[in-house]
Amino acid sequence: MAPDVKQALIDALGDAVRFDVPTRKLTSLRVGGPADAVAAPNDRLELEALLRICSRHGVPHRVIGKGFNTIVRDEGVDGVLIQLSRFKRLEERPNACLRVEAGVSHATLTRFCRDRGLSGLEFGAGIPGSIGGWIAMNAGVPDHETKDAVREIEVVSPAGRHRHRISRDRLRFRYRALRGLAPGSVVVSALLGVGLSNKADVAAEIDRHLAKRSGSQPIDQPSCGSVFKNPRGSYAGRLIEAAGLKGEQRGGARISTLHANFIVNEGDATAADVLALIGKARATVRMRTGIELVPEVRIWGRDAR
Numbered sequence: 001m002a003p004d005v006k007q008a009l010i011d012a013l014g015d016a017v018r019f020d021v022p023t024r025k026l027t028s029l030r031v032g033g034p035a036d037a038v039a040a041p042n043d044r045l046e047l048e049a050l051l052r053i054c055s056r057h058g059v060p061h062r063v064i065g066k067g068f069n070t071i072v073r074d075e076g077v078d079g080v081l082i083q084l085s086r087f088k089r090l091e092e093r094p095n096a097c098l099r100v101e102a103g104v105s106h107a108t109l110t111r112f113c114r115d116r117g118l119s120g121l122e123f124g125a126g127i128p129g130s131i132g133g134w135i136a137m138n139a140g141v142p143d144h145e146t147k148d149a150v151r152e153i154e155v156v157s158p159a160g161r162h163r164h165r166i167s168r169d170r171l172r173f174r175y176r177a178l179r180g181l182a183p184g185s186v187v188v189s190a191l192l193g194v195g196l197s198n199k200a201d202v203a204a205e206i207d208r209h210l211a212k213r214s215g216s217q218p219i220d221q222p223s224c225g226s227v228f229k230n231p232r233g234s235y236a237g238r239l240i241e242a243a244g245l246k247g248e249q250r251g252g253a254r255i256s257t258l259h260a261n262f263i264v265n266e267g268d269a270t271a272a273d274v275l276a277l278i279g280k281a282r283a284t285v286r287m288r289t290g291i292e293l294v295p296e297v298r299i300w301g302r303d304a305r
Contacts, residue, residue, distance in 0.1 A: 001036040005057045009037060009080070012049040016040050017080075023072040026064055026081070028128065029224040029263075031253075031271040032072030033301065038064075040083040044156065044163065044188060047082070051160025051186065054080055062300065063186055066105070068129040069137055069225050073301030074271045084132055087188055092116070096196060097151060101189045102132030114206055119197035120149055122205040126213035128225060132187050137296075138173045141209070147173035151191040158184030176229055176296050218256045222265040227278060228293040236293055237261035243284045250276040275299070 001019065009017045017039040023032030036059075041047040054061045060079035064070060087103035090112055098118070100109060110125045112118070123144035124134065133139070134146045135153060152167045172180035181187075213219060228236035240246065240260035248255045252269030255277055256262040263277050282293045 001059070002057070005053070005059055006037075008053045008057070009039065009050070012053060013039055013041060013046055016042060016046065017050075021081075023064075023067075023077065023081070026083075027067035027070050027072060027224070028222060029067075029071060029269070029274065030222045030265050031074070031269055031274060033074045033076030033271070035072070035077050035079075035081045037080045038083060039080050040085055042086050047084075047156055047186065047188070048160035048163070050080065050082070051156060051158065051184075055159035061184060063102075063132060063136070065102070065130045065133040066128070068133060069296065070298045070300065071224060071271055071274055073275075073299070073303065075302035077301040082186065084130070084186075084188065087132075089189075092118075093191065096194050098192045098194055099189060100131045100192055102130060102135075102187055104131045106130070106134070110206055113194065114199065114203050117197050117199040117202050119195040119202050119205070121192065121194060122202060122209055125206040125209040126219070131190060135187050135190055136178055137176050138178055139176075145173070145175075147171070147178075149192045149194070151193050153187050153191075154189040155181060156186045156188055158182050158186075163188075216259055218258045218262050218264050221256075223256070223262045224274075224297050226261050226296050227263055228261055228281070229296045231291050231293070234291070235261070239285045239289060239291060239293070240281050243281070243288050245281055245284060248277060248280065250274075250280075253277055255281065271301075 019037050020034045021038040023035050024030050039050050064081040084103040087101035089101045090104050091099050093099050113121050123141050127139050139146050150168050152165050154165050156163050230236050237260040245255050246260045247257045251273035252266045253273035256264050263274050285293050
């Protein structure tokens with residue numbers, strides 16, 4: 001990163017920006033090379049200033065959140081990775097709504113709803129990450145997705161010059177994706193609809209989802225979450241298992257023996273190990289079934305080739 005860009009970032013953000021940061025410390029899979037810069041703005045004004053600097057100097061930026069659903073290559077990634085970890089406001093609003101900032105974790109949101117007997121978001125119990133990531137990926141389970149609760153989102157424009165709210169009817173949610181926003185836009189909060197229930201019922205439904213997840217997914221090992229989207233009418237994990245790849249290992253990475261759509265870090269995996277397993281799973285399933293598995297996980301960074 002050019003010295004003048006570094007200085008502009010320091011002037012705008014102070015110690016909220018760091019340089020040459022190992023991304024293995026930022027991603028849930030614990031792999032990845034260095035990022036040019038990582039910024040954690042304190043508020044919307046600092047975020048807007050950061051985006052203006054990136055725009056002015058032609059520096060790419062991405063929101064990394066809590067690092068789930070993301071693989072950074074071993075060669076590292078150009079530009080600025082943005083963490084919205086300081087955007088943590090969560091409050092009840094009239095008409096059975098919650099205003100939730102992007103950095104609020106799934107655990108915090110689930111606990112908030114449990115304590116107040118608010119229903120409709122129980123499906124998210126155990127889905128890792130933060131609200132910003134949930135919205136960007138339209139996180140969910142087979143019968144519920146984040147889009148079902150969203151009433152509007154608050155977005156900062158890619159160049160940091162506008163902040164606006166977009167209602168649900170103008171959003172284009174897809175399976176594990178939100179389309180239609182200008183590339184580089186940053187979601188900073190959402191208005192989520194909830195129902196009024198009782199604490200016991202909400203707690204029971206949350207516990208049901210947590211038990212199902214803990215019994216079927218390797219939640220006690222570093223992973224990036226589900227690696228592939230489920231093909232229409234099938235499940236990626238079942239296809240990978242049927243291909244005989246459950247437990248397949250490359251270096252320190254392994255296709256989970258508990259759920260074949262998860263790749264876990266056994267302790268010393270590299271991004272190259274993980275990507276090799278992704279390639280092996282795609283090629284093998286394609287050869288056996290003709291089905292092309294599409295990655296759900298985002299793959300960022302410089303390609304050594």
